[in-house]
Structure formats: C-alpha cells, structure tokens
Amino acid sequence: MNTNFSRLIGILALAAQAQSARAELKWEQTSVDLRPGFNDKQAVAHFNYENVGNTPVHFKSVHASCGCTTAQTQNEQVAPGQKGEITATFNIGGRTGTQVKTVTVQTDDPERSSIVLTLKAVITPLLEFQPTLVYWQNGEEPKPKIITAKANKDAAIKKLDVSSSTPDFTAKVDPGSAPNEFRISVQPRDTTKAVYATLTIKPDSPANTGNMFSAAARVMPSAPASKSTLSTIRHDLATPAATAASPSQ
Amino acid sequence: MDLSSRNILWRIVALIVGGIFIYAGVIKAMDPVAFANDIDNYKILPWPLAVRLAFYLPWLEMLCGLALLLRSFYRGGLFILTGLVSIFIVASVVARARGLDITCGCFGHASKNWNFSGHLALDLAIFAALIALWISSPRQQQEL
Amino acid sequence: MKASAVRQALLLIALAFVPAIGEAIYFRDKVSWQSPIPASELVTVDQARSWGDNVIWVDARADNEFERDHIPGAILLNEDRWNELLPHFLGQWSPERKIIVYCSAQSCNASREVAKRLRDEAQLKNVFVLDGGWEEWLKDKR
Numbered sequence: 001m002n003t004n005f006s007r008l009i010g011i012l013a014l015a016a017q018a019q020s021a022r023a024e025l026k027w028e029q030t031s032v033d034l035r036p037g038f039n040d041k042q043a044v045a046h047f048n049y050e051n052v053g054n055t056p057v058h059f060k061s062v063h064a065s066c067g068c069t070t071a072q073t074q075n076e077q078v079a080p081g082q083k084g085e086i087t088a089t090f091n092i093g094g095r096t097g098t099q100v101k102t103v104t105v106q107t108d109d110p111e112r113s114s115i116v117l118t119l120k121a122v123i124t125p126l127l128e129f130q131p132t133l134v135y136w137q138n139g140e141e142p143k144p145k146i147i148t149a150k151a152n153k154d155a156a157i158k159k160l161d162v163s164s165s166t167p168d169f170t171a172k173v174d175p176g177s178a179p180n181e182f183r184i185s186v187q188p189r190d191t192t193k194a195v196y197a198t199l200t201i202k203p204d205s206p207a208n209t210g211n212m213f214s215a216a217a218r219v220m221p222s223a224p225a226s227k228s229t230l231s232t233i234r235h236d237l238a239t240p241a242a243t244a245a246s247p248s249q
Numbered sequence: 250m251d252l253s254s255r256n257i258l259w260r261i262v263a264l265i266v267g268g269i270f271i272y273a274g275v276i277k278a279m280d281p282v283a284f285a286n287d288i289d290n291y292k293i294l295p296w297p298l299a300v301r302l303a304f305y306l307p308w309l310e311m312l313c314g315l316a317l318l319l320r321s322f323y324r325g326g327l328f329i330l331t332g333l334v335s336i337f338i339v340a341s342v343v344a345r346a347r348g349l350d351i352t353c354g355c356f357g358h359a360s361k362n363w364n365f366s367g368h369l370a371l372d373l374a375i376f377a378a379l380i381a382l383w384i385s386s387p388r389q390q391q392e393l
Numbered sequence: 394m395k396a397s398a399v400r401q402a403l404l405l406i407a408l409a410f411v412p413a414i415g416e417a418i419y420f421r422d423k424v425s426w427q428s429p430i431p432a433s434e435l436v437t438v439d440q441a442r443s444w445g446d447n448v449i450w451v452d453a454r455a456d457n458e459f460e461r462d463h464i465p466g467a468i469l470l471n472e473d474r475w476n477e478l479l480p481h482f483l484g485q486w487s488p489e490r491k492i493i494v495y496c497s498a499q500s501c502n503a504s505r506e507v508a509k510r511l512r513d514e515a516q517l518k519n520v521f522v523l524d525g526g527w528e529e530w531l532k533d534k535r
Contacts, residue, residue: 281416297426300424304414304416308413328399328402329405
C-alpha cells in the first residue's frame with residue numbers, strides 16, 4: 001500500500017514537472033524586410049528572441065537557404081529569461097529586385113523544433129541597363145543601338161562615362177526620356193567581321209565607391225549555310241496582321 | 250504614255266502586288282501557330298481572337314491576291330487589301346509607340362536586315378501601289 | 394459585271410472562311426485555342442544531349458562549387474558576381490545556340506533566377522533550365 005501510494009505520488013510529481021518544464025522561445029519577428037542602399041554590399045537582419053519558458057533552449061542548427069546568406073546565433077544555449085538574437089547576413093552580390101532568403105533554426109524545443117526566419121530585401125541597384133547586350137549580325141547595317149540606363153534616384157547621378165574595350169565600337173551618352181535615365185547609343189565601325197567589346201560604364205555620383213558596370217556589344221560571326229537564311233526569309237515574310245513584306249533581298 | 254501602255258503598266262503592278270499577297274498568305278497559312286504568336290506580340294487583340302484571325306487572314310490575303318492577278322472581283326480585292334495594310338501600318342506604329350520591340354514586324358524572330366522604318370516604308374509603298382491601282386481601275390469591267 | 398467593290402469584298406470575305414475553317418479543323422488538336430502556351434523552360438538531361446553541340450551550359454552555382462567540378466565547357470554565371478561574369482558570358486553567346494542553366498539541388502532557385510535575368514536583362518532567347526540540375530547530370534555522366 002505504501003509503495004503504491006508513493007509510486008502514485010512519484011508519477012504525479014513527474015507529470016507535474018513535465019507540465020511546467022516548458023521551453024519557449026519567443027520571437028520578436030520571424031520575418032524582416034530590408035531596403036539596403038545601393039552602396040551596401042550586405043543586408044543584415046536581426047531576429048530577436050527571448051526564452052519565456054523555464055528550461056533552457058538549445059540551438060541544434062542554424063542553416064541558411066543559400067550560400068549567399070550566413071546566419072549566426074549569439075548563444076548556443078538560451079537560459080530561461082535570457083534574450084538574444086540570430087543575425088542573418090545576406091551578401092547581395094549582383095542581385096537585384098526583391099530577394100527572399102530564409103534561415104532554418106532547429107532547437108530542442110519539442111513544441112517548435114524548427115523555425116523558419118525570413119529575410120526579404122528589396123534591392124535597387126545603382127544602375128540598371130536594358131538590354132545588357134547589343135549586337136549586330138554580320139552584314140547588318142551598322143546603325144546605332146540603344147541601351148537604356150536607369151539610375152537609382154537616391155544616387156543623384158548626373159553623368160555616365162562609357163568606354164569600349166576595343167575601338168571597334170563607339171558609345172555616346174545622352175539624357176533619357178525620364179529623370180535619372182540615360183540613353184547609351186552604341187555603334188560598330190562596321191559589321192564585316194566578328195568583334196566583341198565590353199562597355200564599361202562609370203557613374204559620376206560622388207557617393208560612388210568606384211562602382212563600374214558593364215554591358216556588352218558584339219558583331220556576330222557570319223551566319224552558317226543557306227538553311228538558316230531560308231528560314232529567316234520565311235520568318236521575315238510571316239508578318240502579323242494584315243500585310244505582306246516583299247521578299248527580303 | 251498612251252492608254253494601252255498605261256494599262257500594261259498597271260497590269261504589271263497588279264501582278265506584283267497580287268503575287269506578294271499570295272506568297273505572304275501561303276507562308277502564313279503553312280504555320281498558323283507562328284502567325285498567331287506574331288499577332289499576339291502586338292498585344293492589341295486577346296489570344297483567342299488572335300489565333301482565329303491567324304487561320305482566317307492568310308486565306309483572305311491569298312484570295313485577294315488572286316483577285317488582283319485574275320482581275321476578277323478586282324476592286325473588291327483592292328478594297329480589302331488596302332484596308333488590311335492600313336490596319337497593319339497603324340498597329341505597327343502603335344506597337345512601336347508602346348515600346349514593343351517589333352523589328353520587321355516579327356517580334357523575336359531573327360530580323361537581319363529589316364528595321365522598323367525600313368519595314369514601314371515598304372508597307373507604305375504597298376499601300377500607295379494599292380491606292381494607285383484603285384484609282385486607275387475601271388468602275389466596271391470594260392475591255393480586256 | 395456591275396458588282397460594286399463592297400459587294401465583291403463581302404463575297405471574298407465570305408469565301409475566305411471556307412478554307413480557313415477547313416484548316417482550323419485540320420489543326421484543331423495542334424493549337425491552343427484559349428490561351429497562348431508559354432514555352433516551358435525546363436529541359437531534361439536527355440533532351441539537352443540530343444541538342445548536341447548547339448548548347449551553351451551555364452553554371453549558376455557559387456564559385457567554389459564550380460571550381461570543384463562542372464559540366465565540361467560550362468560558363469560560370471552566378472548572381473554573386475553577376476556584373477563581373479555577365480560580359481564574359483555574353484562574349485561567348487550566339488543566337489543560334491541554346492542556353493541551359495543549371496545549379497545544384499541546394500541552390501536550385503539560382504538557375505531559374507539566372508535564366509530569368511538572361512531573358513529579361515540581356516533579352517536572350519532559347520534560355521532553358523536543366524531539370525534536376527547538377528545532380529541529374531552526374532547521374533547520367535558519360
């Protein structure tokens with residue numbers, strides 16, 4: 001009788017303990033939006049947490065979704081009542097637009113063993129080009145083609161300096177149709193032989209950290225065989241809507 | 250130039266223009282899906298309409314081209330072709346104004362030598378030829 | 394024949410329907426009548442092989458992964474060093490060739506991102522993504 005009773009007490013005590021032995025990591029936010037400046041090479045998100053439970057929480061792993069993001073935790077072990085943060089550092093590289101990177105955190109908390117932290121960064125680069133490649137077919141008329149450059153409006157870029165890696169192409173910059181827009185006019189000397197040039201574009205912005213951007217210009221090698229010429233004529237003639245083009249020369 | 254030489258001249262122009270439209274119609278009829286995509290690239294018509302038009306228009310072009318050649322339904326053919334060319338010219342200009350890169354009218358197709366203005370000039374020339382044929386054609390089929 | 398131009402035109406318009414409908418019936422299963430079919434960007438390793446020499450391989454993975462091993466002849470083009478690597482790739486490209494971008498299962502959004510940027514920024518056509526990525530290629534090697 002005694003042993004049964006004490007066993008019962010023991011079980012109840014154990015149960016009571018299990019109930020109150022809660023670990024709980026509370027996150028201030030699990031999703032952070034960032035707007036890095038055009039000169040920033042990294043975007044850093046801080047994910048703050050607090051252990052509002054009464055047992056320590058242990059981080060088993062902190063793992064980012066891609067190689068461009070690293071994540072670090074201040075402490076491996078979080079005592080009850082302790083606060084800390086996980087820092088996610090996103091290396092922007094050449095990325096643009098809206099980038100979403102996640103960090104998956106594994107803990108020993110049985111309730112929530114896996115948490116996903118999200119870093120959302122909206123990147124507006126210093127300069128964007130459309131298109132980044134202009135090219136001419138062999139024998140095509142060497143008329144200028146336009147690359148439109150859009151500058152980040154916070155950068156206050158007044159001028160762009162464009163140079164070609166070979167003298168086979170010339171480049172000229174004019175203001176574009178909208179503020180912070182430029183028209184880069186590229187022209188080959190001739191289109192008789194295949195040439196490739198990198199166009200280096202330097203903005204004059206004082207905040208500029210020596211950023212250089214590039215686009216490409218090419219004259220393609222002469223097209224192989226009559227088979228492709230025939231299919232080109234076919235395509236040239238299949239003009240839409242109502243009219244016909246006369247057969248190309 | 251006397252009347253018969255002028256007639257021969259117009260006959261030749263009609264043959265050339267008619268031939269162009271027949272050739273173009275045949276090419277488009279051979280690949281209606283490609284033509285449907287070309288129409289769609291102008292972003293003026295919804296796809297279901299574009300695809301049905303892609304099946305219909307080439308045959309209309311061919312018939313009208315034939316009308317010019319055979320001098321049968323001649324003015325009717327001229328009337329339609331003139332209408333089609335005008336619509337196309339307007340559509341090209343509108344597409345260009347909207348910033349759609351339609352070179353040679355063939356968005357995405359290899360357009361080696363035709364740029365927008367060259368193509369437009371050509372279409373205007375065809376348009377002018379059609380108008381000229383219209384003006385010079387008799388109201389009724391008279392002689393031969 | 395005193396038929397007016399308009400009447401002739403209407404007749405031609407009506408007449409054209411006959412072959413047009415005939416052709417539409419002939420092609421009825423080969424055409425998407427309701428919506429344009431977007432070209433799928435995925436290709437399998439087998440499809441890629443069937444294209445033979447006409448392919449430019451683009452490796453969208455990180456530098457160290459590329460250095461370790463890559464598809465023979467592949468050009469490195471990742472977003473980390475996009476501005477640096479892009480001109481080099483553009484110098485190798487030509488319109489007749491098909492571009493296939495790949496990455497590893499770890500970073501597999503990278504190939505789609507790179508493919509999208511090549512289409513949007515450089516306005517290239519025939520840009521595809523390798524289904525299964527680098528791992529799929531390894532499986533099939535030789």
